[in-house]
Amino acid sequence: MIVYSLHCSNGHRFEGWFASAEAYAAQRASGRVACPACDDRSVGKLPSAPYVNTGRGDVAQASVKPDGREGTPVANVMSAMKAFLLANTENVGRRFPEVARRMHYGEESHRGIRGRVTTEEAQALEEEGVPAVALPPALALGEDVH
Template sequence: MKVFNLSCAQDHRFEGWFASAEAYESQLERGLVECPVCGDQSVRRLPSAPRLNLSSSAARPEPDSPAAAALSPEKLQAMWLRMARHIRENTDDVGERFAEEARRIHHHDAPNRGIRGVATREEAAELSEEGIEVFSFPMPKGSNEPLQ
């Protein structure tokens, strides 16, 4: 199994797992490799170093040090993907009916549950004025498929 560090044209970074380098090239040529964040198929392989597992505690930063608190773009992206996966797995997709269904839940005309869907800025503002909490979270393209 080959694990490659990949990046799309928008510089979203992610890992790709392939049976071989040839399998990666073949899938890339057939348009089967795409960014899990934006769906871009302009993917390139990044240089990578061998992975070294060091058990020495000297290699790890202290828990409260600035080095431990720093979040790289890759870590932030991974957190965003985990959150998107959690939202998808724990909410009902009501699509364009989001504002209507949120109101039904708020007024106890529908079962209380987490929902996700699409609302205009105006609809979101109206819901907020009615005391209905909503937040916007951009879901990755193709989020109905397994997220990396």
């Protein structure tokens, strides 16, 4: 895994994670790297210091959550993201591909949805140009979601 500091032509800065330098180059060349703030696809790398794993096993210090419990900054962000997704999306379950297509083709009003898809269904949605994002396991909402 390689992490790049990126910027778009509109001046937004963001971080991108890629399997390798070659994966970044291929995704950028195919127009699949876009600014999360403005969707600009004119993206470039910013100079950044390389990360060197010293093997010392340094661990991030825990922070205190608003409720007084401790957690790492990453855990706090993930918790906030879960809460946001639960509050702002509708669980359509196994109907996800059908509902996503209807919204994409204007047959249904656009809204945030989540649900379950098979690998084949996810590939079919991508081939049709229907936007869908797989959620990482760390954002599991107590259900298999896409």
